[in-house]
Amino acid sequence: MQPVKIGLMGLGTVGGGTASVLLRNGEEISRRVGRCLEIVHAAAREIDSQTILDASKVKLTDNAEDVVNDPDVDIVVELIGGYSPARELVLKAIENGKHVVTANKALIAIHGSEIFKAAQEKGVIVAYEAAVAGGIPIIKAIREGLAANQIEWVAGIINGTGNFILTEMRDKGRDFNDVLKEAQALGYAEADPTFDVEGIDAAHKLTILASLSFGIELQFDKTFTEGISKITPEDVVYAEELGYRIKHLGIARKTDKGIEMRVHPTLIPERRLIANVDGVMNAVLVKADAVGPTLYYGAGAGAEPTASAVVADLIDVARAMGSDQENRVAMLGYQPDAISNLPVLAHDAFETAYYLRLLAEDRPGVLADVTRIFADHDISIEAVIQKEPQKDQTRVPLILLTSRVIEKNMNGAISEIQNLDSIEGEITKIRMEHLG
Amino acid sequence: MQPVKIGLMGLGTVGGGTASVLLRNGEEISRRVGRCLEIVHAAAREIDSQTILDASKVKLTDNAEDVVNDPDVDIVVELIGGYSPARELVLKAIENGKHVVTANKALIAIHGSEIFKAAQEKGVIVAYEAAVAGGIPIIKAIREGLAANQIEWVAGIINGTGNFILTEMRDKGRDFNDVLKEAQALGYAEADPTFDVEGIDAAHKLTILASLSFGIELQFDKTFTEGISKITPEDVVYAEELGYRIKHLGIARKTDKGIEMRVHPTLIPERRLIANVDGVMNAVLVKADAVGPTLYYGAGAGAEPTASAVVADLIDVARAMGSDQENRVAMLGYQPDAISNLPVLAHDAFETAYYLRLLAEDRPGVLADVTRIFADHDISIEAVIQKEPQKDQTRVPLILLTSRVIEKNMNGAISEIQNLDSIEGEITKIRMEHLG
Numbered sequence: 001m002q003p004v005k006i007g008l009m010g011l012g013t014v015g016g017g018t019a020s021v022l023l024r025n026g027e028e029i030s031r032r033v034g035r036c037l038e039i040v041h042a043a044a045r046e047i048d049s050q051t052i053l054d055a056s057k058v059k060l061t062d063n064a065e066d067v068v069n070d071p072d073v074d075i076v077v078e079l080i081g082g083y084s085p086a087r088e089l090v091l092k093a094i095e096n097g098k099h100v101v102t103a104n105k106a107l108i109a110i111h112g113s114e115i116f117k118a119a120q121e122k123g124v125i126v127a128y129e130a131a132v133a134g135g136i137p138i139i140k141a142i143r144e145g146l147a148a149n150q151i152e153w154v155a156g157i158i159n160g161t162g163n164f165i166l167t168e169m170r171d172k173g174r175d176f177n178d179v180l181k182e183a184q185a186l187g188y189a190e191a192d193p194t195f196d197v198e199g200i201d202a203a204h205k206l207t208i209l210a211s212l213s214f215g216i217e218l219q220f221d222k223t224f225t226e227g228i229s230k231i232t233p234e235d236v237v238y239a240e241e242l243g244y245r246i247k248h249l250g251i252a253r254k255t256d257k258g259i260e261m262r263v264h265p266t267l268i269p270e271r272r273l274i275a276n277v278d279g280v281m282n283a284v285l286v287k288a289d290a291v292g293p294t295l296y297y298g299a300g301a302g303a304e305p306t307a308s309a310v311v312a313d314l315i316d317v318a319r320a321m322g323s324d325q326e327n328r329v330a331m332l333g334y335q336p337d338a339i340s341n342l343p344v345l346a347h348d349a350f351e352t353a354y355y356l357r358l359l360a361e362d363r364p365g366v367l368a369d370v371t372r373i374f375a376d377h378d379i380s381i382e383a384v385i386q387k388e389p390q391k392d393q394t395r396v397p398l399i400l401l402t403s404r405v406i407e408k409n410m411n412g413a414i415s416e417i418q419n420l421d422s423i424e425g426e427i428t429k430i431r432m433e434h435l436g
Numbered sequence: 437m438q439p440v441k442i443g444l445m446g447l448g449t450v451g452g453g454t455a456s457v458l459l460r461n462g463e464e465i466s467r468r469v470g471r472c473l474e475i476v477h478a479a480a481r482e483i484d485s486q487t488i489l490d491a492s493k494v495k496l497t498d499n500a501e502d503v504v505n506d507p508d509v510d511i512v513v514e515l516i517g518g519y520s521p522a523r524e525l526v527l528k529a530i531e532n533g534k535h536v537v538t539a540n541k542a543l544i545a546i547h548g549s550e551i552f553k554a555a556q557e558k559g560v561i562v563a564y565e566a567a568v569a570g571g572i573p574i575i576k577a578i579r580e581g582l583a584a585n586q587i588e589w590v591a592g593i594i595n596g597t598g599n600f601i602l603t604e605m606r607d608k609g610r611d612f613n614d615v616l617k618e619a620q621a622l623g624y625a626e627a628d629p630t631f632d633v634e635g636i637d638a639a640h641k642l643t644i645l646a647s648l649s650f651g652i653e654l655q656f657d658k659t660f661t662e663g664i665s666k667i668t669p670e671d672v673v674y675a676e677e678l679g680y681r682i683k684h685l686g687i688a689r690k691t692d693k694g695i696e697m698r699v700h701p702t703l704i705p706e707r708r709l710i711a712n713v714d715g716v717m718n719a720v721l722v723k724a725d726a727v728g729p730t731l732y733y734g735a736g737a738g739a740e741p742t743a744s745a746v747v748a749d750l751i752d753v754a755r756a757m758g759s760d761q762e763n764r765v766a767m768l769g770y771q772p773d774a775i776s777n778l779p780v781l782a783h784d785a786f787e788t789a790y791y792l793r794l795l796a797e798d799r800p801g802v803l804a805d806v807t808r809i810f811a812d813h814d815i816s817i818e819a820v821i822q823k824e825p826q827k828d829q830t831r832v833p834l835i836l837l838t839s840r841v842i843e844k845n846m847n848g849a850i851s852e853i854q855n856l857d858s859i860e861g862e863i864t865k866i867r868m869e870h871l872g
Binding site: 021022025034148289292293315328335338340 | 565
């Protein structure tokens with residue numbers, strides 16, 4: 001069979017990894033697929049002699065437009081990242097009748113609807129396995145492996161930087177800023193860590209997972225996002241004492257009222273497999289009606305793990321590009337005419353359990369006042385721990401775990417409790433999920 | 437689009453589950469796939485009024501041949517189990533130009549080569565996702581999701597009954613026979629538990645995983661199999677003290693000398709995610725060159741989890757049946773003309789680390805004699821624990837952990853140690869893998 005001709009845009013970490021994997025494993029891939037995947041054109045900001053591509057066989061350019069306009073190219077791989085010019089290049093490639101593979105989560109989360117519509121009209125494929133959880137084939141699992149199921153919820157550790165920080169905080173009792181600095185030194189975190197630690201990167205991925213799971217439009221702007229920068233070592237310790245771990249989860253859940261899409265620190269029972277996913281590793285837990293819970297674990301970033309997903313997409317596209325559009329896997333998992341308009345819930349309509357930490361006066365009656373307010377708001381308390389006062393302190397930390405409650409109710413209760421004279425400072429509120 | 441017409445053979449646990457899932461989730465499936473999957477003909481040993489299928493729409497028969505000979509049927513689903521008549525029915529269905537979906541691991545492990553060859557010649561597809569690890573889409577993950585990689589090894593908990601027994605032994609200090617009886621009462625284990633506890637069922641699945649991972653023929657007869665019936669509560673406790681758990685693993689590994697295929701009890705570090713897969717759940721850990729380790733976890737058996745995989749296959753076949761054979765995923769993961777003849781290693785050539793338990797005389801010099809023999813065989817000792825003598829005993833349990841060694845060397849050392857006067861009874865030998 002004819003080789004499939006690939007145009008590569010971006011020769012940075014992931015682009016370099018993709019080229020390496022294609023070259024090193026070319027023979028193994030041919031044994032599986034029955035044809036070759038051949039890079040014929042590559043664009044990078046700086047083309048130098050260090051590239052692993054052989055300039056006698058591959059056209060090299062510093063202008064990515066050359067790649068999308070090359071009539072020889074069957075599939076364009078976009079590994080530039082960011083919104084622009086990635087969006088314009090991808091749309092141009094589609095206009096030129098080329099299939100596209102991308103690892104760009106931000107692009108898909110924000111401009112996916114526009115891109116998929118253009119691709120659908122032109123009859124080309126846009127594949128993006130590498131955009132969510134790096135090397136874990138989670139998009140394939142949800143879109144194909146679990147296609148028989150109604151998905152109930154998805155919960156994922158989908159940002160390795162955040163998980164590294166929380167793992168270090170727990171293992172070594174370190175505080176957030178201290179570990180963040182180390183993560184930056186190790187290259188796990190960017191100089192501006194906002195995307196990772198405030199949950200924006202995870203929200204991009206969760207937006208995609210929610211659409212794939214429930215057949216809704218991509219709606220990044222409706223994804224609730226709360227970062228991990230306010231998590232303290234004492235919360236990590238108290239959670240541990242209660243049998244929980246704090247993870248930065250992306251959660252998408254289908255309820256009677258609509259879809260919850262939320263990224264936030266979450267207490268989860270330590271016995272759950274996903275609670276034991278440590279360091280920079282990612283994992284996605286999917287609860288579906290027929291199969292029950294399934295979990296997918298692996299490296300969520302890095303040159304070759306991401307390349308593994310990019311090349312898997314190339315292979316899929318190589319197989320599917322000769323088939324009729326109606327026989328292809330729908331790009332967003334559901335047929336374009338079957339997208340649902342289920343509402344996305346605002347955060348005050350979310351239902352979760354809570355971990356609460358209060359600083360309370362150490363005298364009789366305080367707990368009674370607090371629990372009375374919860375009862376008035378129909379909130380059950382599952383556990384209470386009162387810690388010893390820390391030295392020179394007249395207030396004691398009071399830890400409460402609640403049952404599941406609508407966030408609006410919880411916020412009402414909290415603001416009443418906050419007004420009690422016996423309570424000092426702000427109440428710490430961390431959501432809790434049993435993932436059962 | 438036209439509905440895809442399905443003939444179902446077997447309406448037992450998995451057959452009933454498949455019918456349930458197709459009926460309940462039909463609408464969701466159509467939203468994804470853009471067409472309907474319709475059961476038009478079903479065979480069961482006893483057709484009674486209890487079936488969930490509507491006899492006014494579905495032809496019902498007690499003769500499975502009616503299904504494979506029905507010209508209306510596009511895809512035959514074989515959920516009868518066992519070797520015969522499943523083999524003959526599947527071959528007949530292929531001869532009649534029908535695609536086949538099966539959950540039958542024994543059939544694929546033993547007769548897969550014959551079946552795939554017939555299907556290849558006839559241009560039809562045989563899909564078998566449900567044959568390995570039930571609802572976990574592990575075949576799709578290896579064959580498609582990781583297709584860019586060279587796979588180094590696969591290690592799986594692929595028999596839920598065995599994992600339930602080992603989990604109960606560890607959690608509650610119970611012994612093997614005691615838990616087995618409970619598993620039988622709960623319906624997790626058969627009246628004759630040999631298939632599960634002696635590792636034959638796991639070996640069927642491992643045979644398939646090895647072929648998918650390395651592109652070798654299916655060679656069930658060369659898979660080494662050791663059961664869990666000799667594992668004692670004390671070994672479980674000693675393993676725990678050393679930071680390990682005992683799991684019944686199926687392991688396929690590519691080495692310089694050939695392929696290892698082995699099912700046996702294995703000590704693995706408790707910090708590994710797969711060590712925390714408990715009860716009847718399954719998990720498969722795959723180590724591949726580009727992506728590194730990935731893990732897939734879920735229910736390995738049961739009506740609807742297995743149905744989830746069967747229906748996912750139906751959807752895949754519905755999509756692929758209109759395409760040219762060369763654009764389909766190869767049935768065994770590799771193109772038929774690219775199957776490798778790498779040798780499968782005999783068990784005395786396996787390389788693993790070991791946990792050893794000896795009953796030794798409690799006097800100076802015994803440990804020196806034992807460790808001298810290991811040194812003579814070039815085996816490094818990583819840890820030694822000498823336990824207190826149990827009451828009324830003059831011998832003490834001696835636990836040793838070794839480095840990785842070829843099994844032949846280990847057996848040589850063990851038979852010499854066994855001959856020492858200071859050593860009583862048989863030496864317990866459990867393989868150990870770090871899965872790093």
